[in-house]
Amino acid sequence: MTGNAGKTPPPRLVKCPACGRDVPWLPQSRYRPFCSERCRNTDLGAWASGAYRIPQSGPSEDGEEWESKREG
Ligand SMILES: [Zn+2]
Numbered sequence: 001m002t003g004n005a006g007k008t009p010p011p012r013l014v015k016c017p018a019c020g021r022d023v024p025w026l027p028q029s030r031y032r033p034f035c036s037e038r039c040r041n042t043d044l045g046a047w048a049s050g051a052y053r054i055p056q057s058g059p060s061e062d063g064e065e066w067e068s069k070r071e072g
Pocket of ligand 1: 012016017019020021034035036039
């Protein structure tokens with residue numbers, strides 16, 4: 001038999017905002033409340049793209065060449 005003297009309570013679990021996994025709220029969970037660095041980056045990327053829309057500058061139309069008038 002093993003005496004459970006001084007058993008530690010289970011860590012608080014938080015849900016990863018990105019994927020919904022249970023993440024233990026511990027100092028070693030450096031990406032909390034995210035479960036991993038990937039989820040953190042994903043969420044940040046989504047937030048940034050949603051909050052700020054980066055206007056995509058299309059190709060500049062600078063190839064218009066007008067022919068000189070023909071004088072007859
Ligand atoms: Zn996650």
